[in-house]
Amino acid sequence: MNNKVVLAFSGGLDTSFCVKYLKEEKGLEVYSAIANTGGFSDVELGEIEKGARSLGVTDHVTLDITGLYYRNCIRYMVYGNVLKNNTYPLSVSSERIFQAMAIVDYARKIGARYIAHGSTGAGNDQIRFDLTFQIMAPEIEILTPIRDLTLSRNEEIEYLKKRGVNKDWTKMAYSINKGIWGTSVGGKETLTSDQALPDDAYPSRLKKEGSEEMILSFEKGELKSVNGESSDNPVDAIRKVESLGASYAIGRDIHVGDTIIGIKGRVGFEAAAPLMIIKAHHLLEKHTLTKWQLYWKEQLGNWYGMLLHEAQYLEPVMRDIEAFLEHSQANVSGDVILKLHPYRFELIGIRSPHDLMRSGFGDYGEVNKEWDGNDVKGFTKLMSNYLKIFNKVNGFDVETGVNA
Incomplete structure (x- = not known):
C-alpha cells in the first residue's frame, strides 16, 4: 500500500x-x-x-x-x-x-x-x-x-x-518563520495584549549607530538598484536593502489583526526591506501618479492584501487586480532617498523625470503660473453651486453642525 x-x-x-x-x-x-x-x-x-x-x-x-x-x-x-x-x-x-x-x-x-x-x-x-x-x-x-x-x-x-x-x-x-519578505516571531508575549517581545526574540541585532542615507531606484515600480548598484535580479536588491536595514534593527513591530478563523491574533515581525521598499515606492507614486490613480490603487491594494492574507490567491479576481496594479506603474520610475537610524528610517525625497511637481504650472503655496485670480473666482463659484442649492433648500445650523 x-x-x-x-x-x-x-x-x-x-x-x-x-x-x-x-x-x-x-x-x-x-x-x-x-x-x-x-x-x-x-x-x-x-x-x-x-x-x-x-x-x-x-x-x-x-x-x-x-x-x-x-x-x-x-x-x-x-x-x-x-x-x-x-x-x-x-x-x-x-x-x-x-x-x-x-x-x-x-x-x-x-x-x-x-x-x-x-x-x-x-x-x-x-x-x-x-x-x-x-x-x-x-x-x-x-x-x-x-x-x-x-x-x-x-x-x-x-x-x-x-x-x-x-x-x-x-x-x-519562539515560533519563527523566515522569508525574503520578512520574518514573523510568535511567543508567549504575543499571546497577551500588553507585552512586547524581548530584543533577543528578533533575528537581527543593532550593529550600527548614527545614520546614513540610502537611495532606492525604481523602474516601472520595480526596485532595480540600491545606492547606485544595479541588479538584474530584484531579489538581490531586496536582500541588499534588508542587510542595510537589519544592521540598524529597522522593521520591528507587532501586528494585531483579525484571523481567518474569526479571532483576534497578535504576531511580532521584522521586515526592514519590505517596509522601506513599500514606503519608498509609495512616496514615488505620490509624485508620479494622478489623484485618481492613487485613490483606486489604494482601494485595490487593500483588497489584494486582504484576499492574499485570507488564502484567496487562486481567486481569479486576483489576476484582474494584478493587471490593474501593473498597468499603473508605467511612470513610477526614479530615485527615492531614505535616511537610516537605529530602529527607524525616514523618507527624504525623490528624483524622477515623471515628477508631477516639476510641471511648471505652479509652486504650491507660493506662485500660480498657469491661472490667475479670476480663474479661481469662477471655478469656486461653479464648484459651490450644488452646495448652495442644497443648503438653501435644507438650511444649515452652525451651532449643531447639521441641516435644519
Whole structure:
C-alpha cells in the first residue's frame, strides 16, 4: 500500500514532531520538503536537511521558489503598497500559498498518498495550506498531527525528548518563520495584549549607530538598484536593502489583526526591506501618479492584501487586480532617498523625470503660473453651486453642525 507522506518541513518544533509522529505512530514513509522563499542561507538549509535526516525521514528536498514568489506575488504587493492594517507587509501569510503549491507539485512527482503540515488549529496557516492543497490536489489526503492532537509546545518537546531527540530547546521558545519578505516571531508575549517581545526574540541585532542615507531606484515600480548598484535580479536588491536595514534593527513591530478563523491574533515581525521598499515606492507614486490613480490603487491594494492574507490567491479576481496594479506603474520610475537610524528610517525625497511637481504650472503655496485670480473666482463659484442649492433648500445650523 502507498504510505508516502510529504511533510511541509521547516525544521522547527512542530514539523520535527510531525516527522516522528507520522513515522512511528502512523507507520508512514515521511518525505520532508522545505519550500524556501528566500529566508534561509545555504548553510541554514544544510542544517535543516541534516536535522530532517536525523529524525528519520525517507528523503528530504529543498524547493527553491524565491524567484517565483517574487515574480507572482511580492512585486504586486509593492505595486499595491500592501500593509495589512497599515502595519504588516504580509511577510508569512503571502508566502504560504506558494509553499503549499510547491509541496503539491513535489507530492505528485513522487506519487505521495498524503500531504502533511505542522500548523496548529488556532491560526491562519492551517487554512492557507488546507485550502491550497484541496484546490490543487483534491485526490491527496491531508494530515495535520499538531492540529488534531491539540498539543502545546511543551508537550511536543516532551514527546521528542522521550524519543531521544536532543536539541537546544530554548531556541524553540519562539515560533519563527523566515522569508525574503520578512520574518514573523510568535511567543508567549504575543499571546497577551500588553507585552512586547524581548530584543533577543528578533533575528537581527543593532550593529550600527548614527545614520546614513540610502537611495532606492525604481523602474516601472520595480526596485532595480540600491545606492547606485544595479541588479538584474530584484531579489538581490531586496536582500541588499534588508542587510542595510537589519544592521540598524529597522522593521520591528507587532501586528494585531483579525484571523481567518474569526479571532483576534497578535504576531511580532521584522521586515526592514519590505517596509522601506513599500514606503519608498509609495512616496514615488505620490509624485508620479494622478489623484485618481492613487485613490483606486489604494482601494485595490487593500483588497489584494486582504484576499492574499485570507488564502484567496487562486481567486481569479486576483489576476484582474494584478493587471490593474501593473498597468499603473508605467511612470513610477526614479530615485527615492531614505535616511537610516537605529530602529527607524525616514523618507527624504525623490528624483524622477515623471515628477508631477516639476510641471511648471505652479509652486504650491507660493506662485500660480498657469491661472490667475479670476480663474479661481469662477471655478469656486461653479464648484459651490450644488452646495448652495442644497443648503438653501435644507438650511444649515452652525451651532449643531447639521441641516435644519
